[in-house]
Amino acid sequence: MKKKNLFMMACAALLFAACSESLPDGGGDGGGVDNTDGEAWVSLNVRTGGTTKSLNTPTNTENGTENETKVNEMMVVFFDNHVDTPTPDPSVVDVKLWGSSDPEINTPGQGGGTATSAFKVKKTAKAFMVVLNPSTEFKTAATLTNAKLSTVNAAIVNTDVTSVIGAGTNNFMMTNAKGKLEPTKITDTGGTVDVEDIDLVTYPTAGEAESKPQQLTVDRVAAKVRLFADANYTGNSIDVATVGWALNVTNKKYFPMSERSKTWMETPAAGGRGTCISPYDIWKFGSYRKDPNFEGQKTSMPNIGASPYTDNYEFYTQADATATGKWSAATAGPSTGPNASKIPALYCLENTQEEADNYQAYTTHVLLKATIAPTGLKLPNDGGVYNGTTNSDADVDDSGKIISGNDWIKVGSGYYSYGLLIKYIEAELVSKYKSDDSDNFPTSLTTTFNTYLTYLKGKSVVDVDAVALLTKEAFTTKYGSSDSQIEAGAKELAESFKQAGVSTHGADIYGSVSYYKGGDSYYTIMIKHDNDEDNTNNKLGEFGVVRNSVYDITINSIKNPGYPTIPPPDTDKKDEEEEAFLSIEININPWTWYKQGVDL
Known part of the structure; x- marks a missing residue:
């Protein structure tokens, strides 16, 4: 069974209350009255907790970093109604914005803060x-004239996590x-x-409001991913x-x-x-989220090289293979411990999808780059x-190992230096032309590599051409029929x-x-959110990165080579299919904390 740990959401808890300038007209909440008109007083207590907690081990906690929890500005947008009312698109009636030096923000803290001064x-x-x-x-959206919730909370597009x-x-x-x-x-x-959903309650004095605050939690908009890997692995040859x-x-x-x-x-x-997996989902609404491109991608975005796909997703191409600043170093060691939050991480915008759109082209995933030496x-x-x-092959050492950082070729399940591949083709051609039925003799390796040459020729790669194999009669005419002549002819033909x-x-x-140029190899690792313990595949919420969640991925082993080039996002490959060459163990961090182990 795959593990799952939850890292509690790094939340900011705001203690929120409103105060009336007039005496309450009765009221059931210690003298509170519903908001009606005029102005009221509000006090906030900001608590920016970066604490993490495993559901399996509740005492395992971890604070977020200072940078992940600090508050530089606070904005509160007030509406004349809730969403789930007869008026489903409430209007903005007030907007407040404060900077870090303003008393309304005061001093936020992890797990606790100081109440702010009241404001109207x-x-x-x-x-x-x-x-x-x-x-x-x-x-900008929140301060537009006559703004409504649909305006304020409209999708922000053509942007990135920065x-x-x-x-x-x-x-x-957040x-x-x-x-x-x-409030709720x-x-x-x-x-x-x-x-x-309940209406905001006011109080007759600022002091009373500050003594009866309402708690609110907030989520970071970004998701966080960390990768743990050793510097070296030994795989299958x-x-x-x-x-x-x-x-x-x-x-x-x-x-x-x-x-x-x-x-x-x-x-x-x-x-x-x-059961809902997020420990701070007090509403039991669920741990997954709906982003602006949550559904319909498979049918509406079939071409990754054109709009609308390129309007929605940023992805790597082969041009990024050697680009500066595109790759981050993996971290060795476990993801647990008191300093886990300080481990280098990458951040991204939330990316979720309906079950029908669980395809690699629409799902945020990890690309791992490694150097492979057979x-x-x-x-x-x-x-x-x-x-x-001995064989004058500069790509291979004396023990028969490809020198790390040098080119090599995989044909079927076999690994070769280019020089060794030519020797195998030569051996195959010797057998072919010594055969009594030469023209029907199978040359699978030679034919397969010749097909690759034809493919490169079709891409207009210079200095590449397919090799025309000779019939037995043409071969004998050119080279002769003795064993030594056949061996010499096969060697010459193989060299071509x-x-x-x-x-x-x-x-x-x-x-x-x-x-594999320079031995570079790439692996696609799908990030799992809510793991399927019953081995059901590609279900809703199994994949994706959700705001305020941190996903830890540990590379347990790398047994086989990956792709020789950065694989383009595949619109036809389902997320679960990578399980064919990944063994995944998931744990989850509420920032929420998700972990997964991977065998490649």
Whole structure:
């Protein structure tokens, strides 16, 4: 069974209350009255907790970093109603914005803060949205004339994660964790949870309001991913050196406040586990979220090289293979411990999808880059160790190992230096032309590599051409029929397969032939959110990166080579299919904490 740990959401808890300038007209909450008109007083207590907690080991806690929890600005947008009312698109009635030196923010802390001084708000406000460190785009939308919730919470497009974490990774935007407007009344009977939107309550004095604050939690808009890998691995006849990693297929859109949704596993009626995995989902709305491109991608975005796909997702191409600043070093060691939050990480915008769109082209995933060096190379026909020095092959050492960082070729399940591949082709041709039925003799390796040459020729790669094999009659006419003549002719013909353009062109893949330039190899690792313990595949919420969640991926082993080039996002490959060459163990961090172990 795959493990799952939950890292509690790094939340900011705001103690929120309103105060009336007039005496209450009765009221059931210690003298509180509903907002009606005029102005009221509000006091906030900001608590930015970066604490993490495993559900399996509740005492295992971890604070977030200072940069992940600091508050530089606070914005509160007030509305004249909630979303789920007869007026589904409430209007903005007031907007407040403060900087870090303003008393309304005061001193936020992890797990606890100091109450702010009271401030005035229009008494027509019935619901609110709190935004810490609002992005520039959000501030513009929130202050438009006659703005409504649909305006304020409209998808922010053509952007990246920098807009919600800051250029210095120290300005994390956070919004209502509920995914809807506050305030809320929650009744938890132990078996069921009842959630009721309630109107903002006011008090006659600022002091009374500050003594009866309302708590609110907020989520970071960004998701966080960490990769743990050793510097070296030993696989199936390969030595592996990890180079770096990146996040691929990242979202270019986000909702400031995204709607919560239950995963398949969180939905008992669908056959799932039935319990919500996020420990701070007090509403039991679900741990998953709906982003601006949540559904319909498979049918509406079939072409990754054109709009609308390119309007929605950022992805790596082969041009990024050697680009500066594109790859991050993996971290060695476990993801647990008191300093886990300080481990280098990559951040991205939330990216979720419906079950029908669980395809790699629409799912944020990890790209791992490694250098692969095949070992134990042998001469054909059980000829012993392929000694690079003896055979004048600069790509191979004396033990039959590809020198790390040098080119090599995979054909079918076999690993070769280019020089060794020519020797295998030569051996195959010798057998062919010595055969009594030469013209029907199978030359699978030769034919396969010749098909690769034809493919490169079709791509207009220079100095590459397919090789025309001679009939037995033509071969005998040109080289002779004695064993020594056949061996000499086969050697010459095999050498024609050694073409400069193949090496110059470098990394590529066609059919069962892969050319690994410099030994570079790439692995696609799908990030799991709510793991399927019952081995059901590609269910809703199984994959994706959700705001305020940190996903830890540990590379347990690398047994086989990956792709020789950065694989383009595949619109036809389902997320679960990578399980064929990945063994995944998931744990989850609420920042939420998700971990997974991977065998490659």
